Amino acid sequence: MLPKINPSKTLAWQKLKDHFLKNKNVHLNDLFQADDSRFEKLSFEIEDFLFDFSKNIANEETFKLLIELAKECKLEDAIDALFHGKHINETEERAVLHTALRSFSNESFIVDGKEINCIVKNEREKLKSFCELVHTKKWKGYSGKNINYIVNIGIGGSDLGSSMVTEALRPYQIESIKPYFISNVDGSNLSEVLKKIELEETLFIVASKTFTTQETMTNAYSIRELFLESCKDEALLKNHFIAVTGNKEKAMEFGIQEENIFKIWDWVCGRFSLWGSMGLPIALTIGYQNYEELLKGANSIDLHFKSEKFEKNIPVIMGLLSIWYINFYNAQSEAILAYDHYLSKFKSYLQQGSMESNGKSIDRNGDPVSYQTGVVVWGETGTNGQHSFHQLLHQGTPLIPCDFIVSVQSQNHFNDHQDEVLSNALAQTEALMKGRTKAEVLEKNLNSDKIDINYKVFSGNKPSNSILIKKLTPYNLGSLLAVYEHKIFVKGIIWNIFSFDQWGVELGKELSSHKLSSIRSKSQSTHSDSSTNGLIGKILEWRS
Structure with missing residues (x-):
């Protein structure tokens, strides 16, 4: 269903290699000096966003060749296949249509010959009605008390999206609702949440596509046991336990009423599932109307992505620039620097989206790739990073492209604080780009302490995107x-890999079951190497 083109064999890739060798010593300062209109040419305003790509080590020829690469790799055909429900997740024989969950148009979405608009709309209405019951206090706990706490029990895609969004939109939180998330199977996560809630005022959402995920089900059964110790009646589970899953039968075995089960389909990839019923914790926390606004904002970018020409297509440009640095400059990581305190979990969400999607070494032909795919995503919020790892960005040896995400208007009234946030973000992008020469150190008398001048010199020429x-x-x-979702997709298509499976996750799960048996039976594992058995032995010794 997807093109299977090795990018390194394309004419555009060869041209980019030659172009890189010819221009690898060009400095960003030179590019700005050569073109007074560089910012105007390379910044794009869409609704409430300004994307500035001018601080990238790229000229007009670079962008031209990158777009040639996208076209040779048939990115346009792949985008069309994505939005038309083709089985682009070929290793699992599935469509990838999370975009349908956030569409409010009359456009028809087809999966396996069946229109899915109706079932998507019905599920959205079910979510809306449920939120109304909770928010109007018509839904009560077993003792007649209102629901004041929401606890989502999930992991990975069943946790990261909802926890990130509820934190990012904290200013929109309904006053009477306090959300919590249990993802880690470490009992400390469970214990700390239990300290903050009242069982009879809590709605537990068990979020698992298969309803068999080990960590999720361990946590869910522990809470179920504690709950039954409190209420003494399994029939009362219906007041407090909701499921979001594709496995209705397993959820009902757990004791969840059929009407309390929300649906996730196999054509929705877990890490992009917050747009459907996996987003129930979000809707319960910020209100359904705000949740619908979240969906509509995403849909506006979907429309842009599938219709805008590549030269002005934001996710395409971001994906191509990422490939430029990874495959030609040998960049090993990308820094996500959000200058908004509420985006503190954004980097974690992107880590899964990017690294689980594109951390692949086998291409769509089934062959090992001969070029780098995937990249480490990391970062920090605001000026915190400036006082820790920005030293590496400015004077370290790795080239680390950075995305600066900056909210211009604060959610809070401390305007003098926001002025400092904005000035710091702008200063960092400028400092990374310009650097500081020996001549500038001397001119500004910055070496009066007689320390070797080289310590105070910055090379600059460090690329960044600014997103206002x-x-x-x-x-x-x-x-x-x-x-960012579509940026990930663009890179996966050009790298000729399957971005929507995650077979690498499965091996650890499989091996974990053998280790669990060994620890619980207090015996060595016949499936393990000597190192692992040695570790198991010490664990058993210390636990005895």
């Missing part, structure tokens, strides 16, 4: 998430 957001609203957050 007018204000972090539900709509704008949805748009931002969709931009």
Whole structure:
């Protein structure tokens, strides 16, 4: 269903290699000096966003060749296949249509010959009605008390999206609802949440596509046991336990009423599932209307992505620039630097989206790749990073492309604080680009302490994207998430890999079951190497 083109064998890739060798010593300062209109040419305004790509080590020829690469790799055909429900997740024989969950148009979405618009709309209405019951206090706990706590029990895609969005949109949180998330199977996560809630006022959402995920089900059964110790009646589970899953039968075995089970389909990839019922914790926390705004913001970028020409297509440009640095400059990581405190979990969400999707070494032909795919995603919020790892960005040896995400209007009234946030973000992008020469150190008398001047010299020429957001609203957050989702897709298509499976996750799960048996039976594993058995032995010794 997807093109199977080795990018390194394309004419555009060869041209890019020659172009890189010819221009690898060009400095960003030179590019700006050569073109007074560089910012105007390489910045794009869409709704409440300004995307500035001018601080990238790329000229007009670079962008031209990158777009040639996208076209040779048939990116346009792949985008069409994505939105038309083709089985682009070929190793699992599935469509990838999370975009359908956030569409409000009359456009028809087809999966396996069946229109899915109706079932998507019905599920959305079910979510809306349920939120209304909770928010109007018509849904009560078993003792007649209101629901004041929401606890989502999930991991990976069943946790990261919802926890990130509820944190990002904290200013929109309904006052009477306090959300918590249990993902780690470490009992400390469970214990700390239990300290903050009242069982009879809590709604537990068990979020698992298969309803067999080990960590999730261990946590869910522990809570179920504690709950039954309190209420003494299994029939009362219906007041407090909800499921979001594709396995209705397993959820009912757990004791969840059929009407309390929300659906996730196999054509929705877990790490991009917050747009459907996996987003129930979000809707319960910020209100359904705000949740719908989140979906609409994402949908606006979907429309842009599938219709805008590549030269002005934001996710395409971001994906191509990432490939430029990874495959030609040998960049090993990308820094996500969000200058908005509420985006503190954004990097974690992107880590899964990017690294689980594109951490692949076998191409769509089934052959080992001969070029780098995937990249380490990391970062920090605001000026915190400036006082820790920005030293590496400025004077370290690795080239680390950076995305600066900056909210112009704060959610809070401390305007003098926001002035400092904005000035720091702008200063960092400028400092990374310009650097500081020996001549500038001497001119500004910055070496009066007689320390070797080289310690105070910065090479500059460190690339960055600047993303200005007018204000972090539900709509704008949805748009931002969709931009990065589609950037991941663009890179996967050009790298000729399957971005929507995650077979690498499975091996650890399989081996874990053998280790669990050994630890619980207090015996060595016949499946393990000597190192692992040695570790098991010490664990058993110390636990005895």
